[in-house]
Amino acid sequence: MGLAADCDAPEREVEKIMSSNLAGATTLPFVAILTHDLKWVGGWSGYKDASFVEKALDDAKASPLLQASEAVRKKMQGLVGAAKKAVEKGDWKSVLKAGKDADALDGRCAERDEIGAAVKAARDWGERTLASVADAVKAGGDRVEAKKTLNEVLKQFGAEPEGEDAKQGLKAIDRLGNIVGVEEGKGGLNPAGLREKAAKDYEKGRWKAIFEKR
Amino acid sequence: MRPSLIVPFVLAAFAPAGHPHFNDGGTLEWSTNLDAARAAAKSSGRLIFVEYGRAA
Numbered sequence: 001m002g003l004a005a006d007c008d009a010p011e012r013e014v015e016k017i018m019s020s021n022l023a024g025a026t027t028l029p030f031v032a033i034l035t036h037d038l039k040w041v042g043g044w045s046g047y048k049d050a051s052f053v054e055k056a057l058d059d060a061k062a063s064p065l066l067q068a069s070e071a072v073r074k075k076m077q078g079l080v081g082a083a084k085k086a087v088e089k090g091d092w093k094s095v096l097k098a099g100k101d102a103d104a105l106d107g108r109c110a111e112r113d114e115i116g117a118a119v120k121a122a123r124d125w126g127e128r129t130l131a132s133v134a135d136a137v138k139a140g141g142d143r144v145e146a147k148k149t150l151n152e153v154l155k156q157f158g159a160e161p162e163g164e165d166a167k168q169g170l171k172a173i174d175r176l177g178n179i180v181g182v183e184e185g186k187g188g189l190n191p192a193g194l195r196e197k198a199a200k201d202y203e204k205g206r207w208k209a210i211f212e213k214r
Numbered sequence: 215m216r217p218s219l220i221v222p223f224v225l226a227a228f229a230p231a232g233h234p235h236f237n238d239g240g241t242l243e244w245s246t247n248l249d250a251a252r253a254a255a256k257s258s259g260r261l262i263f264v265e266y267g268r269a270a
Contacts, residue, residue: 001258002242003251004234005266011248018266029267036255036262043264060261108259 013038033060037106041065068107076102076111083118092122092156126162129153130206133169137210143173165205172198172207179211235269 005014007028017038018030027046033056034041041060044052068076079098086094099119102112130153133146150166150173157163175198182191199211233244242263245251255262 001251001254001260001262002233002238002244003248003262003264004244004246005248005264006246007266007268010266014248014264014266017264029265032262032264032266034255034262034264036252036260038252038262041261066261103257103259106256106259 033057035065039065066108068105068109068112072105072107073109073111075105076109076115080111080114080118083115087118087121090125092125093158095119095122096157096160122156123162126153126157126160126165130162130165130169134206134210137173137176138212138214140214143177147173168202168205169207172202172210175201176210233265235267 003014005011005018007030010018017032017034017040018025021032021040021043022030022045025045030043030045032040032043041063042056044056048056079102083095083098086092086098095118099115099122102115129149133149133153137143137146147170150169153166154163154170157166179191179194179198181187182189182194195211195213199208202208202211231244232238232240233242234246238244243254245254251262251264254260
């Protein structure tokens with residue numbers, strides 16, 4: 001993230017960081033590389049050529065300040081254990097929770113990558129499941145069964161994007177059910193244009209396809 | 215500064231905003247506020263690249 005700080009009207013905290021870490025520097029620009037909690041990782045003043053900057057950035061990436069502390073790693077190990085068990089059970093809700101708990105901790109470590117892999121598995125399951133439900137309904141599959149599956153996605157993902165997608169799917173399937181009912185002559189209504197209108201209402205996203213006539 | 219050098223520090227948490235004084239070709243997303251930069255860095259686990267200067 002870049003912070004463009006105006007040296008003629010700097011924020012007090014930014015000025016303090018610069019003056020304490022680049023004491024005596026006079027040539028603009030002053031450059032600092034900081035952690036989000038404002039620990040100094042590196043910096044310089046004045047023009048520097050590309051090789052200098054490249055080395056400074058490489059050094060910053062290798063800084064021990066970016067590594068997770070032992071205390072954090074211990075917490076992360078607990079989260080990895082919980083996430084792995086949850087993956088085995090298909091308890092995606094718990095996997096996502098472990099991911100969020102890990103996000104709240106600072107620092108890089110191998111455990112973070114393991115939790116990231118578990119979260120990816122959860123997201124992959126969500127995507128796969130949503131796609132298979134949409135395909136099944138489009139192919140004329142059992143809508144009751146499809147809704148049951150979508151309710152499971154909703155239960156697992158809640159307000160996450162996959163949960164919101166499942167909610168849309170539930171509404172779309174209900175609407176398709178009503179359209180099919182009309183097409184079968186229920187209520188004596190004219191079914192003309194109902195599918196097209198529904199498809200338009202669900203234009204963005206995967207559920208549009210279920211309104212296509214087979 | 216070669217733009218490609220600072221790509222690893224680009225964050226995606228904020229809507230894109232250019233540098234107020236020059237066109238960096240979209241290399242970084244820039245904020246002019248420390249708190250906003252901190253929040254974006256924290257949410258994405260990245261660093262803050264501070265450029266402290268004035269318009270040329």
